[in-house]
Amino acid sequence: MTFINYASREINCKIVYYGPGLCGKTTNLQYIYDSTAPQAKGKLISLATEADRTLFFDFMPLELGTVRGFKTRFHLYTVPGQVFYEASRKLILKGVDGVVFVADSQEERMDANIESLYNLEENLRTYGYELNKLPYVLQLNKRDLPNVIPSQDLAVELQRKGEPVIEAVASTGAGVFDTLKAVAKLVLTELRKS
Amino acid sequence: MANSSIVLQESRYHHIKAMLARLRLDSSARLVVLVDKDGQQIAVHGELGNLDTTSLASLAAGNVAATGGMAKLIGENEFPTLSHEGEKESIHISVVGRVLLLVVFDDRSSLGLVKLRSKQMSHELAKIFLEIEQESAAAATTAALPFAGITDEEIDSLFSPA
Numbered sequence: 296m297t298f299i300n301y302a303s304r305e306i307n308c309k310i311v312y313y314g315p316g317l318c319g320k321t322t323n324l325q326y327i328y329d330s331t332a333p334q335a336k337g338k339l340i341s342l343a344t345e346a347d348r349t350l351f352f353d354f355m356p357l358e359l360g361t362v363r364g365f366k367t368r369f370h371l372y373t374v375p376g377q378v379f380y381e382a383s384r385k386l387i388l389k390g391v392d393g394v395v396f397v398a399d400s401q402e403e404r405m406d407a408n409i410e411s412l413y414n415l416e417e418n419l420r421t422y423g424y425e426l427n428k429l430p431y432v433l434q435l436n437k438r439d440l441p442n443v444i445p446s447q448d449l450a451v452e453l454q455r456k457g458e459p460v461i462e463a464v465a466s467t468g469a470g471v472f473d474t475l476k477a478v479a480k481l482v483l484t485e486l487r488k489s
Numbered sequence: 490m491a492n493s494s495i496v497l498q499e500s501r502y503h504h505i506k507a508m509l510a511r512l513r514l515d516s517s518a519r520l521v522v523l524v525d526k527d528g529q530q531i532a533v534h535g536e537l538g539n540l541d542t543t544s545l546a547s548l549a550a551g552n553v554a555a556t557g558g559m560a561k562l563i564g565e566n567e568f569p570t571l572s573h574e575g576e577k578e579s580i581h582i583s584v585v586g587r588v589l590l591l592v593v594f595d596d597r598s599s600l601g602l603v604k605l606r607s608k609q610m611s612h613e614l615a616k617i618f619l620e621i622e623q624e625s626a627a628a629a630t631t632a633a634l635p636f637a638g639i640t641d642e643e644i645d646s647l648f649s650p651a
Contacts, residue, residue, distance in 0.1 A: 296494060296527050299495065299497065299635065301496070302498075306635070309527060338541050338543075340547065351551060351555070354544070360646070360647045370528065383555065386557075389554065390526070476648045479648075480644055480645075
């Protein structure tokens with residue numbers, strides 16, 4: 296849900312990073328946080344377990360710049376990837392303006408990707424959203440690992456509607472900002488339409 | 490998009506700020522924050538200090554969403570108020586339709602007083618947000634939103650310095 300404030304001349308949008316456990320959602324946010332100038336970002340909040348797994352969500356506000364006199368702010372969230380956090384995962388999607396699906400490119404995680412993507416579609420539907428109508432980007436993460444599925448094969452399996460597909464290695468930052476830019480651009484383009 | 494945007498006009502914003510100021514005074518609170526249920530901060534009034542109200546807004550919304558989820562599991566629709574009492578500082582949150590009224594207070598006030606004053610303000614807030622929602626829907630259909638005529642170049646310009 297976009298929030299437009301004429302008094303402070305701000306537009307706020309919500310982007311959610313979704314995907315199976317250990318696919319690199321938090322790593323994406325961490326890299327964005329570490330690479331962004333202090334004046335453009337707020338705190339990175341991580342509600343994690345003692346073992347550093349996301350328990351509820353990670354959150355960071357990011358200011359991209361000004362368009363037509365309005366500051367554009369993106370609130371970036373991740374969901375907990377582990378299957379048993381389903382109830383919490385669903386809550387984070389409420390009011391979402393754009394989604395990044397972070398897929399784990401490793402062969403043995405293919406089933407987890409498919410299950411998580413199916414779960415995303417299901418959870419969006421409970422709020423009355425359709426993945427097909429939502430700004431959406433597919434990130435193929437962990438491209439540096441030896442046992443990855445070719446990107447084309449992954450795209451055939453996971454791409455839903457001709458959305459941008461971006462290869463990434465979130466731990467080094469490769470593809471992280473390309474992904475963010477792609478989804479932010481789709482969200483702003485959607486705002487123009489609405 | 491399935492979810493509707495909130496468009497807050499300047500006059501509404503100042504009206505809401507004045508309401509928050511009144512609540513803060515009446516409840517002897519440190520700070521009053523109005524937050525959308527999705528975690529966006531709408532307005533704030535009081536002793537801010539170094540407090541990160543953006544994070545506070547996001548966590549409050551997460552908190553309300555989580556307890557709302559628990560409420561549904563036990564057959565309730567939602568818990569309309571939440572309170573967290575600390576040694577020195579406390580927080581009271583009231584759910585008012587699609588917004589959350591969050592009051593931060595210390596020993597200059599009491600939970601009872603904050604609850605009472607928040608409840609009194611809730612009705613007025615609910616009415617105003619109903620009107621804001623109607624205005625937002627109207628703004629969306631009349632292409633009055635600031636991004637309605639935005640060009641591809643303007644969108645690209647946001648990303649060019651990075």
